[in-house]
Amino acid sequence: xxxxxxxxxxxxxxxxSYGEAIGLIAWxxxxxxxxxxxxxxxxxxxxxxxxxxxIQTSEAMxxxxxxxxxxxxxxxxxxxxxxxxxxxxxxxxxxxxxxxAYVTLQSxxxxxxxxxxxxxxxxxxxxxxxxxxxxxxxxxDYWGYNGHRYNALLHNxxxxxxxxxxxQVFPKIRKALTELLGRVKEAPAQPDPSVLKGHFPKGQQTxxxxxxxxxxxxxxxxxxxxxxxxxxxxxxxxxxVRVTTKYDESxxxxxxxxxxxxxGHALYEQNISEDLSFTPLATGTSMGIHESQSLFWENFIARxxxxxxxxxxxxxxYAPDNFRELSLNSFFxxxxxxxxxxxxxxxxxxxxxxxxxxxxxxxxxxxAGDMDAKDLPSRWNDKMEEYLGVxxxxxxxxxxxxxxxxxxxxxxxxxxxxxxMYAAQFDAQxxxxxxxxxxxxxxDFRIIKEWLKEKIHRHGKMKKPLEILTxxxxxxxxxxxxxxxxxxKYKHIYQF
Amino acid sequence: xxxxxxxxxxxxxxxxSYGEAIGLIAWxxxxxxxxxxxxxxxxxxxxxxxxxxxIQTSEAMxxxxxxxxxxxxxxxxxxxxxxxxxxxxxxxxxxxxxxxAYVTLQSxxxxxxxxxxxxxxxxxxxxxxxxxxxxxxxxxDYWGYNGHRYNALLHNxxxxxxxxxxxQVFPKIRKALTELLGRVKEAPAQPDPSVLKGHFPKGQQTxxxxxxxxxxxxxxxxxxxxxxxxxxxxxxxxxxVRVTTKYDESxxxxxxxxxxxxxGHALYEQNISEDLSFTPLATGTSMGIHESQSLFWENFIARxxxxxxxxxxxxxxYAPDNFRELSLNSFFxxxxxxxxxxxxxxxxxxxxxxxxxxxxxxxxxxxAGDMDAKDLPSRWNDKMEEYLGVxxxxxxxxxxxxxxxxxxxxxxxxxxxxxxMYAAQFDAQxxxxxxxxxxxxxxDFRIIKEWLKEKIHRHGKMKKPLEILTxxxxxxxxxxxxxxxxxxKYKHIYQF
Numbered sequence: 001x002x003x004x005x006x007x008x009x010x011x012x013x014x015x016x017s018y019g020e021a022i023g024l025i026a027w028x029x030x031x032x033x034x035x036x037x038x039x040x041x042x043x044x045x046x047x048x049x050x051x052x053x054x055i056q057t058s059e060a061m062x063x064x065x066x067x068x069x070x071x072x073x074x075x076x077x078x079x080x081x082x083x084x085x086x087x088x089x090x091x092x093x094x095x096x097x098x099x100x101a102y103v104t105l106q107s108x109x110x111x112x113x114x115x116x117x118x119x120x121x122x123x124x125x126x127x128x129x130x131x132x133x134x135x136x137x138x139x140x141d142y143w144g145y146n147g148h149r150y151n152a153l154l155h156n157x158x159x160x161x162x163x164x165x166x167x168q169v170f171p172k173i174r175k176a177l178t179e180l181l182g183r184v185k186e187a188p189a190q191p192d193p194s195v196l197k198g199h200f201p202k203g204q205q206t207x208x209x210x211x212x213x214x215x216x217x218x219x220x221x222x223x224x225x226x227x228x229x230x231x232x233x234x235x236x237x238x239x240x241v242r243v244t245t246k247y248d249e250s251x252x253x254x255x256x257x258x259x260x261x262x263x264g265h266a267l268y269e270q271n272i273s274e275d276l277s278f279t280p281l282a283t284g285t286s287m288g289i290h291e292s293q294s295l296f297w298e299n300f301i302a303r304x305x306x307x308x309x310x311x312x313x314x315x316x317x318y319a320p321d322n323f324r325e326l327s328l329n330s331f332f333x334x335x336x337x338x339x340x341x342x343x344x345x346x347x348x349x350x351x352x353x354x355x356x357x358x359x360x361x362x363x364x365x366x367x368a369g370d371m372d373a374k375d376l377p378s379r380w381n382d383k384m385e386e387y388l389g390v391x392x393x394x395x396x397x398x399x400x401x402x403x404x405x406x407x408x409x410x411x412x413x414x415x416x417x418x419x420x421m422y423a424a425q426f427d428a429q430x431x432x433x434x435x436x437x438x439x440x441x442x443x444d445f446r447i448i449k450e451w452l453k454e455k456i457h458r459h460g461k462m463k464k465p466l467e468i469l470t471x472x473x474x475x476x477x478x479x480x481x482x483x484x485x486x487x488x489k490y491k492h493i494y495q496f
Numbered sequence: 497x498x499x500x501x502x503x504x505x506x507x508x509x510x511x512x513s514y515g516e517a518i519g520l521i522a523w524x525x526x527x528x529x530x531x532x533x534x535x536x537x538x539x540x541x542x543x544x545x546x547x548x549x550x551i552q553t554s555e556a557m558x559x560x561x562x563x564x565x566x567x568x569x570x571x572x573x574x575x576x577x578x579x580x581x582x583x584x585x586x587x588x589x590x591x592x593x594x595x596x597a598y599v600t601l602q603s604x605x606x607x608x609x610x611x612x613x614x615x616x617x618x619x620x621x622x623x624x625x626x627x628x629x630x631x632x633x634x635x636x637d638y639w640g641y642n643g644h645r646y647n648a649l650l651h652n653x654x655x656x657x658x659x660x661x662x663x664q665v666f667p668k669i670r671k672a673l674t675e676l677l678g679r680v681k682e683a684p685a686q687p688d689p690s691v692l693k694g695h696f697p698k699g700q701q702t703x704x705x706x707x708x709x710x711x712x713x714x715x716x717x718x719x720x721x722x723x724x725x726x727x728x729x730x731x732x733x734x735x736x737v738r739v740t741t742k743y744d745e746s747x748x749x750x751x752x753x754x755x756x757x758x759x760g761h762a763l764y765e766q767n768i769s770e771d772l773s774f775t776p777l778a779t780g781t782s783m784g785i786h787e788s789q790s791l792f793w794e795n796f797i798a799r800x801x802x803x804x805x806x807x808x809x810x811x812x813x814y815a816p817d818n819f820r821e822l823s824l825n826s827f828f829x830x831x832x833x834x835x836x837x838x839x840x841x842x843x844x845x846x847x848x849x850x851x852x853x854x855x856x857x858x859x860x861x862x863x864a865g866d867m868d869a870k871d872l873p874s875r876w877n878d879k880m881e882e883y884l885g886v887x888x889x890x891x892x893x894x895x896x897x898x899x900x901x902x903x904x905x906x907x908x909x910x911x912x913x914x915x916x917m918y919a920a921q922f923d924a925q926x927x928x929x930x931x932x933x934x935x936x937x938x939x940d941f942r943i944i945k946e947w948l949k950e951k952i953h954r955h956g957k958m959k960k961p962l963e964i965l966t967x968x969x970x971x972x973x974x975x976x977x978x979x980x981x982x983x984x985k986y987k988h989i990y991q992f
Contacts, residue, residue: 013539013543014543017539017540017543017544018543018544020536020537020540021517021520021521021540021544024517024520024521024524025517025520028520028524032528032720033736034716034717034718034719034720034735034736035717036715036717036718036735036736037718037732037733037735037736039735040516040732040733040734040735040736040773040774041516041732041733041736043509043513043774044513044516044517047509047510047513047514048513048514048517051547219532220530221530221531221532222530222532222533223530224528224530236533236536236537237533237536237537238536239530239532239533239535239536240529240530240532240533240536240537277536278536278539
């Protein structure tokens with residue numbers, strides 16, 4: 001049996017090694033590679049991805065799983081077996097030619113979407129979108145599910161979370177947020193975001209962002225910060241987790257809050273137990289838990305009053321002159337302005353979840369077969385008007401704005417809202433156990449970082465998302481924490 | 497047969513794809529990767545290198561070679577078969593356990609050498625060196641050779657070049673260079689290198705170096721320039737060839753001439769025919785031909801009077817103030833100062849080949865079994881005194897200075913001297929065909945770049961080094977061109 005365990009762990013080591021090479025290539029393509037490099041490099045990526053796929057679905061892997069399942073006691077090996085079996089089955093259930101056709105469709109669709117968005121041409125993208133939806137319906141049926149068909153897709157991003165759960169939670173949030181939004185709009189103290197204008201050189205933004213990353217406990221000996229077009233964080237291994245950001249010299253918020261957000265993702269990956277290295281467990285457990293970490297740092301910490309009490313003077317040393325005369329209060333209010341808008345990734349904390357719910361409802365209907373893809377633009381625009389009170393003039397700033405569907409990623413969006421709710425629940429629990437405000441006010445985040453590491457980060461994929469949530473907070477998904485947090489925050493800022 | 501050709505080319509495509517991933521990882525480790533990343537990343541490198549080795553020595557590869565050899569007419573496939581068979585045989589002839597033991601020894605030896613150099617401790621490195629020599633003797637016997645045993649090793653770096661050839665050429669060069677060195681030392685016009693001092697900020701050095709790279713025809717859309725500790729150029733694919741350099745803010749020569757040198761290597765790799773992509777032919781044909789390209793640009797072009805006639809004013813716009821008053825003549829003489837010194841990589845054009853000959857003679861004796869590794873330090877120091885008139889005080893600046901032997905690279909050093917001779921032969925031939933001086937004086941290198949591309953670069957590994965040399969220049973290896981070039985140059989500068 002020991003020999004088979006070794007064989008199994010060697011397969012995983014090989015698989016994750018290719019994965020690490022793929023990660024580095026992806027990072028390079030998005031930060032450093034010269035433009036002509038891309039065609040060849042994509043072929044190299046294809047060879048490596050194919051190799052990963054081969055190992056995951058190999059006879060050798062199947063044999064290891066069959067021999068070891070139920071016969072091992074090491075908890076890491078048991079979890080690795082679960083992961084490997086799930087991956088094996090997920091692939092094995094799809095006929096090979098369908099899978100190949102889907103992969104080809106995905107790569108074509110992404111470039112089609114990109115063109116369609118640039119030219120505001122939903123009709124050009126529609127045939128691809130229809131096929132992508134169709135494949136996802138079929139795959140969901142191959143994989144199987146309880147309850148709603150969409151559950152099969154949700155499982156890929158947030159195992160344990162179901163339509164039934166989301167349908168309890170989302171309407172409640174929607175009602176509360178819409179109400180809160182109404183009060184915010186009517187409130188006497190409206191922040192003035194124009195005070196944040198001013199030319200803020202890239203180098204100064206980088207210096208401040210790096211200082212904050214260091215204070216958060218991000219380890220620059222096990223990572224680095226680079227510039228890119230669409231920011232991301234990537235964990236190549238626990239000792240090499242890279243953050244990227246983009247700069248807008250006329251609006252520091254993009255880089256500063258963006259870097260802190262990606263830094264939250266990066267802290268998660270840097271603090272996974274080294275015992276899990278070279279296994280599929282050495283990564284964040286789900287999209288939602290990952291997002292809880294980035295949102296926690298970006299919003300619950302870095303948009304808090306305590307944070308700026310400490311860091312505003314430091315910020316002013318890097319910022320343009322006009323910030324010298326800007327009061328802490330006006331600054332703090334301005335970076336927390338609420339304003340319903342068309343674009344998800346530019347949304348504030350209050351309206352963000354409303355963007356997600358629209359996508360969730362449309363995806364659910366598409367996958368169930370209750371709606372055709374051709375009806376998306378009108379349904380999208382109606383819902384935007386209903387939920388947020390704004391209506392897109394074009395599909396480019398409406399239904400075409402996000403890349404996800406063009407890659408066939410249905411079931412992903414709810415993770416963003418779940419991340420918000422998880423973050424609020426973790427935040428509330430943390431405050432029961434340690435003095436968060438004091439730490440933030442003093443700019444010494446060590447106890448916060450350690451708390452997150454101990455409770456969440458180190459486990460990697462050893463625990464499922466709802467398992468972590470329940471173990472850490474003592475309860476399941478509960479949107480009240482998020483609602484309470486938002487209400488308290490905006491009452492204070494908008495003075496109602 | 498067509499099916500087997502496809503199978504064969506697919507194997508090569510897979511192999512070179514892993515090779516490209518390895519190349520990117522190597523570049524990253526030497527330029528960008530955070531320090532803690534290294535341990536894991538080395539394991540990933542090991543997995544990929546193992547995979548390349550597996551393909552090269554696979555049953556499938558053997559079958560393709562056996563079936564196709566003699567039965568195909570496409571010249572690219574024929575050359576690929578030759579390469580694949582040579583690689584296959586080279587590995588197949590070494591017993592597996594010996595090969596594994598050697599790979600382990602190599603990686604240990606490099607770090608031992610690094611320690612030994614830092615602590616000037618030849619005795620600490622000796623046991624490793626002895627084993628490395630022993631393995632290389634044994635491998636040479638496995639591979640087989642005509643004439644001298646060292647020929648088996650030379651073949652790995654410069655196929656076609658033999659001890660018999662080098663022993664005709666090197667003594668002649670040595671005699672001529674020693675004589676020329678004597679005249680230079682006695683000459684009336686001694687350059688003053690102290691005029692080159694001055695604080696030259698890194699950013700300014702980069703800007704000037706990039707400008708020169710662009711003028712050389714280096715394509716920044718298919719490459720980039722980064723900082724590193726030990727500069728190199730690396731061709732990941734023909735559309736991604738990266739240059740690295742290092743900066744000494746008190747001596748611009750390191751970065752400027754270093755970048756041009758690496759740029760010469762990079763131009764070679766950028767101009768290989770795309771028809772050879774994803775085959776083992778898509779790289780320079782030998783170490784010596786590669787070095788001829790870097791040395792051609794660094795010395796024959798960028799240390800020429802014509803070059804600085806055009807570029808000195810541009811240089812002055814980037815350089816510190818003290819260069820404004822420095823005359824072109826004094827500057828040109830100073831960057832061409834001859835001074836026998838201990839360290840190979842700091843040697844001038846005149847004395848460089850003498851450093852190489854010392855290493856060649858010692859390697860040859862070691863591999864033949866005519867000398868023990870323990871006698872290296874005394875033999876090294878004696879030869880330094882005899883050939884160059886300087887004697888190292890320590891082994892760190894003597895026999896331990898170069899990394900090559902610690903990696904088991906015996907047979908490599910002669911390529912550097914061959915590169916000088918090839919460069920001089922190409923330079924002479926080019927001047928017969930096009931007006932090089934005019935192009936250099938006008939700072940428009942296009943016809944030079946095109947000449948090199950047409951005659952050398954585009955062929956990749958389709959032609960062997962001496963085949964290229966003979967086809968391009970109409971004769972075999974002839975040291976007279978180098979000697980004539982050096983004599984003319986130094987007579988002019990030193991006025992004797």
